[in-house]
Structures are given as structure tokens and as C-alpha cells.
Amino acid sequence: MGVQLNIKDEETVRLARELAAEMGESVTQAVRIALQERRARTPPPRRRARVEETMAVVRGLQDHWKPELRDQELSLTHGDLLYNEDGSFK
Structure with missing residues (x-):
């Protein structure tokens, strides 16, 4: 069977x-x-919800490690968060 x-x-x-x-x-x-x-x-599980959950975690980490960036938009370029205009670390 x-x-x-x-x-x-x-x-x-x-x-x-x-x-x-x-x-x-x-x-x-x-x-x-x-x-x-x-x-x-039934609609498939929404990827958007997972992206939003991930972004919430990233924002929490951002608040923890760099509180001065709290209300700024997250950048997809890590250089924006790590380096000043002259190339030195923030």
C-alpha cells in the first residue's frame, strides 16, 4: 500500500x-x-513580512550600537555608516 x-x-x-x-x-x-x-x-507567505521583521532587528541593533543614528534611514551602503566624508572611521 x-x-x-x-x-x-x-x-x-x-x-x-x-x-x-x-x-x-x-x-x-x-x-x-x-x-x-x-x-x-490562499496567498503564499508574504516575503514582505520577513523583510520587515529583519529590518526591525537591524534597527534595534542600530539603536544599540549607534544610538546617534536612531531616526535616520538605514543605508544599503555600509560606508555611509562607517566612514566620514574624508574616509576616516566615524
Whole structure:
């Protein structure tokens, strides 16, 4: 026998069997299609949230190590944070 999924919730089993019977397909097909349809309707995890979480950590570190930069925009160029205009360390 192939891979198995053991569902212990009676209501879920009843719904899967009911749907399969109504659609004229196997329980496996009914569950697979239902899961595929739900997945298609659900947006993927948002990368933006992870970026915002990372930036919050970076800002916290910035506040800790360089409090004088607290309300400044973060620069993508490390030189802006490390060096003065003449090239010396800040």
C-alpha cells in the first residue's frame, strides 16, 4: 500500500466521504482537489513580512550600537555608516 494519512476526526472523515460521494470520486481525489483548491485561494507567505521583521532587528541593533543614528534611514551602503566624508572611521 502507498502513503497513508490517518484522520482521527470523525467529522472530517464524514465530510470527506460525503464530498467524494457527491462528486462521484474517491475520497483521496476529493481530499486532494479540496486541498489544491484551498491552497490556490490562499496567498503564499508574504516575503514582505520577513523583510520587515529583519529590518526591525537591524534597527534595534542600530539603536544599540549607534544610538546617534536612531531616526535616520538605514543605508544599503555600509560606508555611509562607517566612514566620514574624508574616509576616516566615524
